[in-house]
């Protein structure tokens with residue numbers, strides 16, 4: 574098949590969890606799908622790698638057989654203030670740990686198996702709509718499709734305008750894989766000045782240590798990650814212990830900059846958005862991956878109705894946007910405000926002390942950050 578002249582039903586830009594899971598569902602429903610990913614699989618990605626158990630059944634329904642992977646099931650959270658004060662709580666629903674290196678690769682293999690055409694190492698540079706046909710230009714060629722879905726993550730590609738965040742609203746994410754000593758069922762969340770760091774077990778007997786902080790913190794430390802860690806993260810005694818007593822498996826951390834949590838839209842530039850491209854949730858709530866997966870399920874159903882000629886394109890966009898807002902708008906807003914509570918030395922300490930004396934409030938906050946199984 575000549576990929577350039579073929580008219581695909583749906584082109585998907587970005588092969589993270591949202592894009593790959595959408596591609597699998599659409600292919601399973603009989604549609605011709607092409608997916609573009611700018612990196613080459615398998616690859617590491619900045620992410621805390623704790624997935625809420627709400628997504629377990631869904632991932633299995635895509636054909637992943639998660640139970641065969643002996644993944645750590647996480648049922649307890651420990652949260653510390655910048656001075657090291659800790660509170661502990663059970664997680665009602667809880668989550669599991671798996672590296673993005675493994676998970677995205679498993680999904681990519683599944684997508685190929687069900688017939689998705691995958692172009693990895695291929696960056697989409699532009700999308701144009703002429704006479705109801707989309708022209709997708711990548712760094713290698715031009716392709717055509719009837720629909721385009723955008724699952725390109727937190728940072729808009731140049732052909733989609735993005736509101737410029739102020740330095741205050743800009744964050745960086747840093748991730749390491751380490752060997753350390755922490756029970757497999759615990760996720761730890763350690764706060765430091767203007768940031769927080771999660772530590773929890775993933776596959777391969779490895780732990781993920783991943784933090785989010787402001788771009789300003791890095792700038793104030795000569796844009797030197799090591800220096801920033803020593804000057805700021807080490808103030809939290811738990812983090813100092815991880816950094817000085819664990820073995821680090823990467824030569825350099827995986828880093829993403831220019832992250833912002835500005836409001837986005839589920840439909841923009843003629844493209845239907847999902848995952849972080851439609852709206853990124855503050856990772857403090859540990860749930861962006863489940864939101865991305867759930868959005869793919871919602872969108873796959875609407876896209877299928879469109880291709881079955883049961884709804885028009887306008888109805889597809891309207892129905893999907895409404896369902897997206899109903900499911901995710903509040904979760905994203907709550908996470909945004911929760912994030913503001915953390916990372917300030919005294920506010921974090923007082924909030925944790927209050928939550929320690931009101932376990933029902935703590936339970937309520939945790940349940941707000943996890944969705945229902947789907």
Ligand SMILES: Cc1cc2nc3c(=O)[nH]c(=O)nc-3n(C[C@H](O)[C@H](O)[C@H](O)COP(=O)(O)OP(=O)(O)OC[C@H]3O[C@@H](n4cnc5c(N)ncnc54)[C@H](O)[C@@H]3O)c2cc1C
Nearest residue numbers: 587589590591611621622623697726746848849856861862
């Ligand atoms: C520091 C940090 C920690 C986090 N921790 C957690 C956690 O523990 N649990 C959780 O549930 N969520 C967490 N999240 C959020 C989670 O990582 C995201 O919500 C999730 O990855 C969103 O999936 P996605 O498919 O929308 O985007 P992504 O997984 O980011 O995938 C987007 C893909 O698009 C590709 N792409 C981008 N532009 C183009 C282009 N022009 N052409 C082709 N390809 C392109 C990218 O290479 C990328 O692979 C965290 C986020 C951060 C920043």
